[in-house]
Amino acid sequence: MIRLGFTRKVQYAETDIQAVRTALGRRSIVMVxxxxxxxxxxxxRLAAVLDLTxxxxxxxxxxxxxxxxxxxxxxxGEPYFRNGERRVIARLLRAxxxxxxxxxxxxxxxxxxxxxxxxxxxxxxKADLPVLMKRVMRRHNRPLLQTAxxxxxxxxxxxxxxxxxxxADIIVESRDVPHDEMxxxxxxxxxxxxxxxxxxxxx
Numbered sequence: 001m002i003r004l005g006f007t008r009k010v011q012y013a014e015t016d017i018q019a020v021r022t023a024l025g026r027r028s029i030v031m032v033x034x035x036x037x038x039x040x041x042x043x044x045r046l047a048a049v050l051d052l053t054x055x056x057x058x059x060x061x062x063x064x065x066x067x068x069x070x071x072x073x074x075x076x077g078e079p080y081f082r083n084g085e086r087r088v089i090a091r092l093l094r095a096x097x098x099x100x101x102x103x104x105x106x107x108x109x110x111x112x113x114x115x116x117x118x119x120x121x122x123x124x125x126k127a128d129l130p131v132l133m134k135r136v137m138r139r140h141n142r143p144l145l146q147t148a149x150x151x152x153x154x155x156x157x158x159x160x161x162x163x164x165x166x167x168a169d170i171i172v173e174s175r176d177v178p179h180d181e182m183x184x185x186x187x188x189x190x191x192x193x194x195x196x197x198x199x200x201x202x203x
Contacts, residue, residue, distance in 0.1 A: 012049055012184060016191035021050055021097075023194035028096035028120040032107040032165060034157060036135035037125040037174045038182060039101040045183045047099035055100045060088050069103075078105075086112050093119040104157070108164055117169075121194065123186060124168035129154060131176050169193065 029046065031039035040056050047054035061084055062068055072081045085103060089112055092100055096119060106112055107122070116122050133151055165171075170189050174182065 012187055013191070016187050017050060019195040020187065020190045021052075023190075024097045024121065026096050026119075028093055029099045029190070030093075030116045030120040030122045031099070031101045031125060032116075032122050032168055033104065033125040033174065034127065034132055034154070034161060035104045036132040037127040038135075038179070039125060041179050042125065042174075042182045042186060043099045043101040045179055046186055049183060049187060050099065053098040055092050055095075055098055057085065057089050057092060057100060057102045057106060060092060061085055061103075064088060082109060085109075090115050096120065104161070107168070108161060113164075113167060121170065121190070122168040123170045123172060123190070124165045125174040125182075125186075126162075126165070126171055127174035129158065131174065132158075134176070 029043075029050075029052075031043045033039055043056075044054050058069055061072075061081075065072055065084065067075075069081065072084070082105065085106055086109055089100075089102060089106060092098070093115055100120070102112075107116070107124075113122075129151070132154055136150070136154070170186075170193050172182070172186050172189055
């Protein structure tokens with residue numbers, strides 16, 4: 001886990017920052033969504049704004065395993081990886097409050113969803129196909145996209161996963177805008193959802 005600082009290009013409401021920090025208590029903010037939606041880049045900046053630690057579940061898995069996710073997939077298969085992912089996320093949730101970015105398939109696991117619901121606030125960064133493809137094709141380390149038709153594979157993942165992502169506590173459209181603007185949108189939604197106008201914090 002790390003702390004990162006960023007120069008603020010967007011003005012964030014200090015009242016929102018303090019309200020979210022108070023409402024979270026020991027819970028973590030858990031970023032969910034498909035690869036390329038911005039979980040890590042937005043999550044890091046959100047953590048800096050809230051003065052919380054940031055954890056990337058994929059990085060933690062690679063550190064624990066001593067190998068890359070692509071290697072884990074190749075050597076042991078997806079079920080083995082998902083089992084380790086579940087354990088790592090459960091461990092990270094016990095260390096809250098923090099902002100955590102999860103892998104695209106993590107929230108599909110029922111046990112992980114329960115753990116996140118009990119110890120965190122889930123935020124789905126929902127992105128359209130063109131936005132996702134523009135971002136993911138910049139990198140070549142996506143095991144699930146190592147196919148002859150990555151775009152078709154992404155469509156299949158969207159069809160399978162978006163109905164489950166709908167269970168997230170908060171949904172924010174991930175658009176092709178500067179990261180700081182996305183952070184401002186997420187922060188505003190967190191403040192609105194966690195701290196209603198009446199001033200009563202949601203459980």
